[in-house]
Amino acid sequence: MEGREQWGTRAGFILAAVGSAVGLGNIWRFPYVAYDNGGGAFFIPYLFALLTAGIPLLIMEFTMGHKYRGSAPLSYARMNKKSEWIGWWQVAIAFVISTYYAVIIAWAMAYTYFAVGQKWGTETKAFLFGDYLNLADAPGQIGSLVPSVFIPLVLVWVVTLGVLFKGVKKGIEVANRIFIPTLVVMFLIIVVRALTLEGAALGLETFFKPNWSEIMSPGVWVAAYGQIFFSLSIAFAIMITYSSYLPKKADINNNAFIAGFSNSSVELLAGFGIFAALGFMATQSGVGVEEVAAGGIGLAFVVFPQILNTFPGFNGLFGVLFFGSLVFAGLSSLISIVETFVAGVQEKFKVSRRKAVVIGGGLSALISILFATQGGLYFLDVADYFINTFGIALAGLVSVITISWFVKKLKPFQEHANATSDLRTGLWWRVCLGVVTPIVLGYMFVMNLIQNIKVNYGDGDFSTSFILYSGWAVAIAALVLGFVFASLKWGEKDLEVPAAYSEDKGVKAK
Numbered sequence: 001m002e003g004r005e006q007w008g009t010r011a012g013f014i015l016a017a018v019g020s021a022v023g024l025g026n027i028w029r030f031p032y033v034a035y036d037n038g039g040g041a042f043f044i045p046y047l048f049a050l051l052t053a054g055i056p057l058l059i060m061e062f063t064m065g066h067k068y069r070g071s072a073p074l075s076y077a078r079m080n081k082k083s084e085w086i087g088w089w090q091v092a093i094a095f096v097i098s099t100y101y102a103v104i105i106a107w108a109m110a111y112t113y114f115a116v117g118q119k120w121g122t123e124t125k126a127f128l129f130g131d132y133l134n135l136a137d138a139p140g141q142i143g144s145l146v147p148s149v150f151i152p153l154v155l156v157w158v159v160t161l162g163v164l165f166k167g168v169k170k171g172i173e174v175a176n177r178i179f180i181p182t183l184v185v186m187f188l189i190i191v192v193r194a195l196t197l198e199g200a201a202l203g204l205e206t207f208f209k210p211n212w213s214e215i216m217s218p219g220v221w222v223a224a225y226g227q228i229f230f231s232l233s234i235a236f237a238i239m240i241t242y243s244s245y246l247p248k249k250a251d252i253n254n255n256a257f258i259a260g261f262s263n264s265s266v267e268l269l270a271g272f273g274i275f276a277a278l279g280f281m282a283t284q285s286g287v288g289v290e291e292v293a294a295g296g297i298g299l300a301f302v303v304f305p306q307i308l309n310t311f312p313g314f315n316g317l318f319g320v321l322f323f324g325s326l327v328f329a330g331l332s333s334l335i336s337i338v339e340t341f342v343a344g345v346q347e348k349f350k351v352s353r354r355k356a357v358v359i360g361g362g363l364s365a366l367i368s369i370l371f372a373t374q375g376g377l378y379f380l381d382v383a384d385y386f387i388n389t390f391g392i393a394l395a396g397l398v399s400v401i402t403i404s405w406f407v408k409k410l411k412p413f414q415e416h417a418n419a420t421s422d423l424r425t426g427l428w429w430r431v432c433l434g435v436v437t438p439i440v441l442g443y444m445f446v447m448n449l450i451q452n453i454k455v456n457y458g459d460g461d462f463s464t465s466f467i468l469y470s471g472w473a474v475a476i477a478a479l480v481l482g483f484v485f486a487s488l489k490w491g492e493k494d495l496e497v498p499a500a501y502s503e504d505k506g507v508k509a510k
């Protein structure tokens with residue numbers, strides 16, 4: 001694989017990795033997860049998870065991509081042919097996520113437009129489910145296509161595939177150089193505004209108030225690990241793919257720390273902004289912050305519009321900034337996730353990048369139309385839960401166990417990473433990956449499995465058959481596809497790791 005594409009600069013790579021990590025998960029997931037799991041006390045398990053799993057795994061994935069110079073499937077295959085399926089499994093998970101993540105970005109785009117003049121009116125919940133999504137009566141019904149979702153969805157795909165068409169340096173790197181600084185500026189403006197609203201202090205107090213008894217509960221630790229995994233885009237095939245475009249000289253360890261801490265800083269910033277705004281809303285309506293606290297779709301598309309309705313001024317502008325931030329945060333993550341299967345297809349089937357974008361990206365775009373129908377939200381909800389619970393976390397578990405216990409690569413990986421880095425990791429790194437992470441993820445998997453066998457996901461909202469085909473089947477299909485793709489043959493020389501890096505000329509590595 002001569003002439004592999006490369007990042008133009010080190011900052012370009014870091015921005016792209018941060019662009020992938022900083023996504024919807026930072027803005028609408030983190031603040032609520034933290035609040036719901038001990039508030040201020042959550043920072044202990046969170047920091048622990050970041051240092052024992054998040055950053056060590058980032059280092060591991062960066063090392064794999066850098067050492068084997070391939071997409072996730074090729075990197076796993078080069079490490080050990082028998083482990084290639086893990087790479088494809090991760091790619092399949094990424095594929096599933098891309099199909100619905102694109103739709104949420106499309107909603108955010110529509111809401112950026114609605115924000116001008118607060119077109120959502122006063123009943124924001126009824127607006128979201130009724131006027132906007134035109135939600136079907138029951139899960140499983142598809143209904144017709146919803147044009148106000150479909151049109152922005154087309155735009156999301158045009159931008160994403162357009163960027164990927166242009167390649168790593170001219171496409172992904174340039175896009176992130178524009179999206180990330182824009183996102184940071186936009187988001188900072190809203191956070192500062194939120195912090196100066198009446199009632200902000202009350203919101204922050206509720207957010208940070210430590211509930212120490214919570215940190216003894218295993219559920220809180222599971223939540224912390226879950227948040228770190230999702231938030232850092234680990235076990236998604238993404239970070240392996242992105243680091244495969246690194247030049248030979250690359251400070252892997254440092255890059256992982258920078259990316260990990262940047263991502264957490266954005267999360268923390270979002271926590272401040274969201275809870276300050278919630279404090280404002282609670283004060284305005286004379287209720288406790290607990291009553292308005294929310295996460296996910298409810299926070300972004302129901303509660304936030306309400307907050308914006310009562311803003312003391314420039315409501316439209318702040319609305320555009322908030323939903324625009326979601327769009328930029330989402331797009332840079334979507335680009336990274338689609339790149340995983342574009343790169344996988346490109347290498348295994350020996351097609352050009354453009355063809356791979358059309359085939360891989362095109363297929364994901366087609367499937368995403370399902371989520372732009374009246375029944376889309378139900379499918380999205382269940383698929384999202386199952387692919388996260390029995391996809392990402394499980395693939396993460398299988399990959400660390402394989403690498404540390406079966407193919408025993410931790411030591412060589414550590415040597416590889418240390419050789420490229422100023423900052424050297426020690427024994428702790430191997431202990432975290434070989435012992436701590438497998439125990440926590442293993443426990444997480446068993447608990448989740450028992451829980452989901454006992455009670456159906458969704459508080460009785462969904463029938464068992466719906467859960468079976470749009471949840472379990474999707475998670476299992478990703479695994480099966482992993483094996484199918486791995487069974488296809490490689491070309492004779494493909495699995496040889498390229499001895500020398502092609503063109504390092506003109507690349508500023510440090």
Ligand code: PFF
Nearest residue numbers: 021023024025026231333337
């Ligand atoms: N780290 C991302 C987030 O926090 O939203 C996770 C992610 C989701 C990455 C979806 C990429 C993606 F397409």
